[in-house]
Amino acid sequence: MDNSFKSLSLKNIKKEFPGVLALDDVSLEAKAGSVHALMGENGAGKSTLIKILAGAYNKDQGRILFDDKEVNIDNPNDSLNLGIKVVYQEIALIPEFTVGENIFLEKFPVNSLGIVNWKKLYNDCNNLLKKIGFNLNVKEKVANLSISEQQIVEIARAIFQNASVVVMDEPTSSLTPNEIEKLFEVIENLKKNNIAIIYITHKIDEIFKIANEVTVLRDGKLISHRDIKDTSEEILIQDMVGRKVEQKFDRPVKSFDKVLMNINNISTKSKLKDISFNLYKGEILGFFGLMGAGRTELAKAIYGYDNISNGTVEIDGQTLKKFNTQTMVKNGVGYVTEDRKGEGIIKDMNLRENMSLPSLKIFEDLFIINKKREKNAADDYIKKFSVKTPSSERLITLLSGGNQQKVLVSRWLIRELKIIILDEPTRGVDIGAKTEVLSLINDLAKEGLSVLLMTSEMNDLLSLSDRILVMADGKISKEFYRGNVNQEEIFKASVS
Amino acid sequence: MSKFFQKNETILFLIIFFFLVFLSFYNPQFYSIQNINSILRSSSTVMIVAFGMTILLTSGEVDLSVGALLSFVTVIVMDVINISGSLFLGFLSVFIFCFLIGLINGLVRTVLNVNSLIGTLAMMLILQGSVYIYSMAAIYNTHLIPAFTFIGQGFVYNVPMPVIIMLVILPIFVFLLNYTRYGRYFTAIGSNPFSSNLSGINNNRYKLIGFIITSLLVGIAGIILASLMDTGQQGSAKGFELIVIAAVLLGGTSFKGGSGTILGTILGILILKVIDNGIILMSIPQEFQLVVPGVILILAVYFDTLRKEKNG
Numbered sequence: 001m002d003n004s005f006k007s008l009s010l011k012n013i014k015k016e017f018p019g020v021l022a023l024d025d026v027s028l029e030a031k032a033g034s035v036h037a038l039m040g041e042n043g044a045g046k047s048t049l050i051k052i053l054a055g056a057y058n059k060d061q062g063r064i065l066f067d068d069k070e071v072n073i074d075n076p077n078d079s080l081n082l083g084i085k086v087v088y089q090e091i092a093l094i095p096e097f098t099v100g101e102n103i104f105l106e107k108f109p110v111n112s113l114g115i116v117n118w119k120k121l122y123n124d125c126n127n128l129l130k131k132i133g134f135n136l137n138v139k140e141k142v143a144n145l146s147i148s149e150q151q152i153v154e155i156a157r158a159i160f161q162n163a164s165v166v167v168m169d170e171p172t173s174s175l176t177p178n179e180i181e182k183l184f185e186v187i188e189n190l191k192k193n194n195i196a197i198i199y200i201t202h203k204i205d206e207i208f209k210i211a212n213e214v215t216v217l218r219d220g221k222l223i224s225h226r227d228i229k230d231t232s233e234e235i236l237i238q239d240m241v242g243r244k245v246e247q248k249f250d251r252p253v254k255s256f257d258k259v260l261m262n263i264n265n266i267s268t269k270s271k272l273k274d275i276s277f278n279l280y281k282g283e284i285l286g287f288f289g290l291m292g293a294g295r296t297e298l299a300k301a302i303y304g305y306d307n308i309s310n311g312t313v314e315i316d317g318q319t320l321k322k323f324n325t326q327t328m329v330k331n332g333v334g335y336v337t338e339d340r341k342g343e344g345i346i347k348d349m350n351l352r353e354n355m356s357l358p359s360l361k362i363f364e365d366l367f368i369i370n371k372k373r374e375k376n377a378a379d380d381y382i383k384k385f386s387v388k389t390p391s392s393e394r395l396i397t398l399l400s401g402g403n404q405q406k407v408l409v410s411r412w413l414i415r416e417l418k419i420i421i422l423d424e425p426t427r428g429v430d431i432g433a434k435t436e437v438l439s440l441i442n443d444l445a446k447e448g449l450s451v452l453l454m455t456s457e458m459n460d461l462l463s464l465s466d467r468i469l470v471m472a473d474g475k476i477s478k479e480f481y482r483g484n485v486n487q488e489e490i491f492k493a494s495v496s
Numbered sequence: 497m498s499k500f501f502q503k504n505e506t507i508l509f510l511i512i513f514f515f516l517v518f519l520s521f522y523n524p525q526f527y528s529i530q531n532i533n534s535i536l537r538s539s540s541t542v543m544i545v546a547f548g549m550t551i552l553l554t555s556g557e558v559d560l561s562v563g564a565l566l567s568f569v570t571v572i573v574m575d576v577i578n579i580s581g582s583l584f585l586g587f588l589s590v591f592i593f594c595f596l597i598g599l600i601n602g603l604v605r606t607v608l609n610v611n612s613l614i615g616t617l618a619m620m621l622i623l624q625g626s627v628y629i630y631s632m633a634a635i636y637n638t639h640l641i642p643a644f645t646f647i648g649q650g651f652v653y654n655v656p657m658p659v660i661i662m663l664v665i666l667p668i669f670v671f672l673l674n675y676t677r678y679g680r681y682f683t684a685i686g687s688n689p690f691s692s693n694l695s696g697i698n699n700n701r702y703k704l705i706g707f708i709i710t711s712l713l714v715g716i717a718g719i720i721l722a723s724l725m726d727t728g729q730q731g732s733a734k735g736f737e738l739i740v741i742a743a744v745l746l747g748g749t750s751f752k753g754g755s756g757t758i759l760g761t762i763l764g765i766l767i768l769k770v771i772d773n774g775i776i777l778m779s780i781p782q783e784f785q786l787v788v789p790g791v792i793l794i795l796a797v798y799f800d801t802l803r804k805e806k807n808g
Contacts, residue, residue, distance in 0.1 A: 305694060329696025343690040348683060348754040357684055358695040360677035368675045411695070 005164040006067050007031045008084070008196060013062035015048055022048040023059075026222045028215055030165050030196035035187065037211035037228075038200045041240055041491075042291055042456040044217040046200050050167055053198075054086045055079035066164075085158030086167040091150050093157075095143035100125040102142055103157045128160055133189040134182075148179030152186060159195065166190060167198040172206060173292050184210050202290050202495050204233050218242055234488075241458070241487045249442045249463050253483040256280030256466070260450050261419055263302060266311035271297040271474040275311075279419065284441065284451040286465030288458075290494050294474040295454040296338055299423045302452070303335045304328045316418070329358055334412030336405070338424035338454070344408050345396045352378040352392040355407050359415040381410035385440060402433025409440065420444070421452040426460055438464060458487065470494050504748035504800065508763035515770045523777045531773065533656050537724075539769045540662035541566075541717040542740055543762060547669040548710030549744050550761045552612075554673075555706050556686035556753025557605060560616040562714050563736035564623035565597055567729065569718025571627055574635040574728030581639055590715045597623070598711025602704035612707075620737070627730045635728035648723030658720045665716070670758050682706065686753025742789060743768050746796045767792070 009029035015022045023045045030036050040046050051057040055076040064071055066082055073079050093102045100122045101108075109120045125138040134152050142150060151171060158166055172180045187210055190197060199211060207214055207228065214231060216223045216239040224239045261279040266272055271294045279285050289295045300306040302313060304324040313320045315331050328335075337343040346354055355378050356363060363374040378392040385406040389399055396404060405425060412420055425441065426434045442464060445451050455461050461468060468480040470493040478493035480486075519526045545562050552559055569590050577586035597619065604615040637644070650657040673679035684692040685699045693699050722728055745751060746767060747760030768789050775784050 303694070324698075325693055326696050326698055335694055337691075337694060343688070343694055346684050346687045346691050346754075348687040349680075353680060357680065357692070357697075360680060364677065369677060369680075 004067075005032050005083070005194060005196070007065075008067075008082075008165050009065045010049070010053070011063045011065065013049065013052060013064075014060045015052060015057060016060055020220075022220050023052075024220045026062075026217065026220070028198075028222075028225075030198050031212075032164070032194045032196050033191045034212040035191065035197045035199050035210050037207045037214040038198055038217070039202070039204075039207070039214060039236065039240060040217035040223075041458070043219075044240075045220040046217060047169075048220075049217070050086060050169060050198075050200070053079060053084055053165075053167060083162050083164035084167070085163050085165070087151070087154050087158055087169065087171060089170050089173060091147070091154060093142045093150055093153060096141060098139050098141055099136055099145070099153055100138040102153055103128065103160055105157070107161070124160075125156075128156055131189070131193060132156060132159070132186050134186055146179065148175045148182060151175070151183065155186060155190075159190070159193075163195055165196045165198065167200070169200045170202070170291070171199075172201065172203065180206070204236055204495055207236070208233075216240055237488050237491055241491050249439055251284075251442055251445075251464065251466075251482075253481075254466070256283045260316060262314035264312045264314065266298075266301055266313070267309050268297060268301050268306060269309050272301060272308075273474045275476055277469060277476065279450050279452065281418075281450055282445055282448050283466045284445045284453055284464050286453045286455065286461045286468045287471055288455065288461050288468055288490055288494060289471035290456060292473075293471040293494065295456070295471055296423055297474070298471070299335065299421050299452065299454050302328075303333060303421055305335075332416055332418035333421065334358070334415075334417050334419070335421045336408050336412070336423065336425060338427055340401065340404055340408065340428065345404055347395075347397050350393050350395050351382075351387075351389055351399065351407055354396045355381065355392075355410050356414060358411060362415065377414055378410075381406075381413065385410060386436070400433070402429040402437065405429055405433070405437055406440070409437075413444070417449060419450045419452065421454070423454045424456065425453070426455075426457060458490075461490075462487070505757070505760055505763060507799070508747065508760065508767060512763065512767055512770060515767070515774060519770070519774045519777065522774075526773070526777055529654065531777075533654075533659075535766075535769050535773050536659045537656040538772075539765050540656070540658040541720050542736075542743060542765050542769075543662050544665055544713050544717045544720075545710070545736075546740050546744050546761045546765060547665060547758060548706070548713040549740050550747070550749055550756045550758055551669070551673065551682055552706045552710055553741075553744055553749045553751065554686045554753060554756035555682040555703055556689065557612040557703055557706060558616065558741065558751075559601060559612065559707060559710050560737050560741075561597070561601060561619035561623055562710065562740060563733045563738075564620040564627070565594065565711060565714045566718045566721060566733035566736055567731060568623050568627045568630075569594065569715055570722035570725065570732055571631055571635055571728035571730060573719050573722045574637060575631065577639045577641065577644065578635065578637070581641075583641060583644060586644075587719065590719060591712060594711040594715035594718075595708060598708035599704070601711065602707035605707065606700035606703055631728075631730070634730065637726045644723055645726065646723075648720045648725075658724070661716065661720065665713070666758070666762075673756075673758055678702070678705075683754060683756075686750075687755070739768065739789075742793045746793055748800060750800075751797075 007029055011027050013023050013026045026045065026049060028049065038046055048057065052059050053073065055073045055078050058074060064073055071082060103125055104121055109117045109124065111117060122138050129136055136149060142153060155166065171183060175183065187197060201207065211228050213225065213227050214236065215225045216236065218240060258281040259278045260281045263275060263277050266275045275298060287295050287298065297306065301308050304327055313323065320327060346357065352375055356374050360369060363369050375392055382389060382392060387403050387406045389403060396407065422441065426437055429437060438460060441451060453465060462485060466482045468485065468490065469476050470478045470490055472494050480490060525531060549559065572593055573586045573590050576589045577583060580586065601616055601619055604610050605612045647657055652660055681697055681702050684697060685702055689699050721732060725732060743764040744761050747764030749756030749760065771788050772785050775788065
């Protein structure tokens with residue numbers, strides 16, 4: 001490992017995506033032998049910054065200095081050559097290979113004939129693991145390791161060739177407390193080996209254990225950079241949340257009386273633990289949670305897309321124990337996905353066909369789809385929601401994200417609907433269309449529709465929700481009512 | 497005008513037109529009634545099965561067992577009619593058998609979650625083997641019922657019977673794919689199965705139906721083929737599945753699902769059959785009957801991808 005390395009610094013980085021300023025004049029310095037924590041809400045700009053470091057994105061403006069010398073990172077190779085290694089959340093090892101094989105994947109020690117020197121490989125591997133203070137059978141198959149051990153293998157793989165900076169993106173999200181302790185020991189050893197660590201996390205308590213300094217981003221801007229000794233949990237939350245001006249919608253505080261849906265002790269094998277709540281008629285119930293809190297999992301479990309292992313759903317007095325998406329659609333529930341491209345639009349169909357898909361039965365005359373009635377219905381919603389399109393016959397892929405979203409919401413309004421589940425309805429929608437989508441949701445609730453609003457956007461949450469349930473780690477951690485909400489408290493509940 | 501040329505069907509039409517002009521200059525015999533009838537008759541069994549395959553491929557699945565099933569059907573129908581002397585019993589047993597095979601293909605895909613490319617390949621092997629367990633020797637027509645022979649060999653006003661059967665089935669599928677919600681469902685399932693499930697569509701049910709329909713169509717085609725050959729023969733339809741799939745793909749149906757038309761499929765089959773015929777008429781060595789369509793298929797799918805990239 002290169003022992004002369006002192007620091008890597010990003011200076012005044014700017015990055016713009018169509019319609020969004022993802023990074024605005026952000027600077028960050030990673031010093032050798034020290035941990036620099038990077039914090040911020042979803043969408044604050046952390047991943048963009050990391051992707052610029054990793055060479056996946058190119059910066060628009062700004063400079064990158066490696067030991068005070070300006071360098072260019074134009075592609076992932078440049079980044080790797082500088083010794084910058086990113087350990088992502090998802091583990092990308094080959095399960096059927098051994099620990100040693102995985103670590104030396106890119107560079108097996110071979111002789112002149114190209115034959116692998118296995119003895120050297122496993123010896124080197126043992127030395128490497130010793131260096132970062134970790135004990136592992138190097139001949140064990142990765143598939144047999146625990147998640148934390150796999151993560152260590154990832155880190156070892158990242159640093160086996162002259163690492164200078166190791167970036168860890170939410171490394172503890174799937175670890176047990178014990179495993180986290182082990183990971184922290186490894187991080188301490190990395191520090192001793194003169195490596196700089198950039199550590200991204202939502203978990204504030206971890207920062208006080210291992211970080212030397214902390215930088216907070218919000219909406220693409222650098223909010224604060226502090227020494228860990230000069231900060232506290234309260235200060236960091238304040239930095240992250242800021243004082244948001246929520247958009248004003250005409251939605252007065254009111255109480256609801258008619259329970260429409262009753263969720264009783266829903267659990268799933270993978271994430272959710274014992275979730276119960278009521279949804280009232282005409283209510284917008286907001287679910288807030290950070291990445292991995294279980295919002296999408298909850299939405300899909302209620303909707304019958306993912307299997308539940310326990311619990312019941314009660315709609316309008318009817319108790320459902322085993323149900324799938326067809327059951328839910330029949331019971332007047334609709335779902336709009338967070339993954340518009342992957343699970344929402346049908347790319348081979350036009351706007352009209354996308355809109356009518358769940359409701360084709362109502363356009364049938366005997367067996368034949370009455371295209372005229374279908375087209376009229378589509379035109380009605382195009383007008384009602386001002387969808388920007390030359391006609392209902394336009395291919396859905398040719399519309400903008402916001403307009404596609406309006407089509408996907410309309411998909412459910414054509415039929416008789418009681419409940420709509422919206423997962424991140426404003427994701428990937430430009431700012432103007434965002435307000436339109438939000439006020440559309442408000443109008444629908446006023447007409448008596450009940451809305452489950454899953455979101456990680458504080459603005460959407462605060463401006464619309466009658467009630468807010470905060471999720472963390474697959475559970476509901478706190479409940480807030482409209483008019484009595486405290487942003488810091490919501491955030492605190494979501495990181496607990 | 498540019499839209500007209502971007503349509504897959506237009507290009508297929510032009511290709512057929514080119515071949516027709518070329519062949520009729522080369523050999524005037526091409527336009528004889530007998531020759532045209534022979535092209536159409538040999539096309540019709542492929543077309544009947546291809547209607548089902550179009551639905552399956554549109555919904556993102558494939559059935560490789562149709563050829564082996566077709567051979568099996570010729571054996572069953574001949575044998576049962578020989579023994580019972582009843583056309584009805586012969587047809588009934590064919591359709592029961594085909595229904596079961598389609599059901600199994602569908603269940604292997606939907607319940608056991610085996611990729612249909614593999615599941616139906618296995619079914620192909622099973623059928624190819626078990627047809628010999630059923631009977632080692634070819635089964636000849638000993639019942640001599642004239643109505644049976646008429647199905648494959650007869651004419652109505654100079655039009656071969658198989659063509660008429662095909663023309664009766666054709667509108668049902670055009671109607672199904674274009675004017676009913678089931679057609680939309682097949683497209684949606686093939687284009688984006690997650691989205692269609694989230695829209696409350698039972699993907700597996702429609703996939704099952706697709707497999708069963710395809711097998712039943714093989715039953716019809718098998719009866720025609722048995723009548724045409726006047727024999728039930730174990731290996732009579734070797735490579736049939738590949739011709740069907742090639743024709744459907746040539747017709748613009750995507751192997752990944754989500755788009756397909758019956759008209760395209762028909763044109764695809766006609767191209768392959770006209771080329772076949774041309775090779776015979778031009779006395780080119782018969783081996784080219786497989787080579788030329790292979791080359792054309794690659795080109796067709798390649799141009800299709802190009803066009804989609806440009807549009808999307």
